[in-house]
Amino acid sequence: MIKVIRSFHLLFSFAFLLAFGFACSQPEKVEIIQEQVIPGELPDPTLIEVDGVYYASGSSNAWGPYYPIYQSKDLKNWTFVDYVFREKPDWTINSFWAPELFYKDGTFYCYYTAKRKDGVSCIGVASTKDLKKGFEDHGVLIEWGNEAIDAFVNQQGEDLYITWKAYGLTEGKPITLLGSKLSKDGLSLEGEAFEVLTAEADTWEQGGIEGQTILERDGYLYMIYSGNACCGANCDYQVGVARAKTMEGSWEKYAGNPILKGNEDWKCPGHGTAIQTGDDWFYLYHAYPTQGFPNLGRSALLSQIAWDEETGWPQFSANSQLGSGEIMGSDFIDEFDGKALDPNWRFDVEAGNATAKIEGGNLILSSDSSAYPAFLGVNPEKADAEFQTQVSGKSDVLRSLTFYVTKDNSLGLGIQGDSLVLWKVTKGDFQILGKQAVGTSSGIHLKAMMTDGKQFQFSFSLDGQTWENIGAEVNGDNLAWWSWGMKAGVSVKSDGISADRKSSFGEFSVRY
Known part of the structure; x- marks a missing residue:
């Protein structure tokens, strides 16, 4: 495994901001930079600091392992630590959203959203003394009608509070952020829940608020929250702020919302x-x-908060000229020469049919059923990239270099028997776009050139040196999904007749 060390330049950007941005901006509207700091997809990021080290995590959606954790000493340079869960908690089935990390008295907590087996989203809680040893799940903490999501925990004196989003799926009732006290051990609610903030349909919020964080400054609690449509091609997510003297309120929304x-x-x-x-x-x-919008999904950005010293309200002005619009990305090369699967690999929780292991310098990927292909993938980090893999051995199953968003929406180039197959699946409809006999399948190399996260030109090589295009460019219009970005990787699709349901891959690479 080769990993490239990333170096980010926020310090230079902030220095430039101080020298130029503050001098040129009006006092009440400070220019703030906007920088990506963690590569790839990381929606709904949570952030804490413990003894000078920052820890971050984010949503996994329908992908396992669950809730990746990163650490940093400067908010700029981040390294992967582990996942909150390698296996999903027993009570959950899907929709692993919005983890909230919290630390108290030597214990790390994770308050997370997931769908229960009856399809209702609830908030669970898990804890650990050591992030590298995994979390112990304590089960459901909050169930609230049809949905409870997006937990945030903060401490006021000796009291712990948790807030969450409710009524998002309740007809005739406005979406509301609710709050409650937590027990001292953080594992149960105490007292009655109370209303914190209610969404307004006739403002920029468009009837939806969520994703809250609370900070304390100069005698006020400030709640920075998000409103409008969060995700997908038609998203219009924005950020607002409200403040109060106590958690129970009343909370005053800023007249200048949205602020980002x-x-x-x-x-x-x-x-x-x-x-x-x-x-x-x-x-x-x-x-x-x-x-590559929206196919790459949502990335983690960092901005400094500015404060209006007269009114006390926070402000943003994310001027792209002062930040960097460049997307982070480092080459990923896996030769499968380790003892365990690299943690960058993700599997589809909904399909639930993939088994992977490293054996003899190869990835052995097996499908547990013939209904859907077994897929293993990584997050593409940039919109333009080259992807390669090598298929080992001969088989009647379709073994592919694959771009995948759900089990019903994917595309790729594979080898089946002695023939190359260019294919696309849209809403479950499998279509062969092209087929070409090559005489052999053992050791064949497959490549895809991706442009703007949407166009794919596939090619193959028998020796890894001389490449031949197969078919025209394939449009990835089936890879736009509302809640997460596509993955790139390898797949195995059984023909439903053969008992063979596995394949061996000799390498996989992504180059930007």
């Missing part, structure tokens, strides 16, 4: 966490890169 909107580089920003470092406050949140 999309721009030419990053669309639909929101659902983040505020954190203080020194005298400064920062906001880690997600947004879609306009390059």
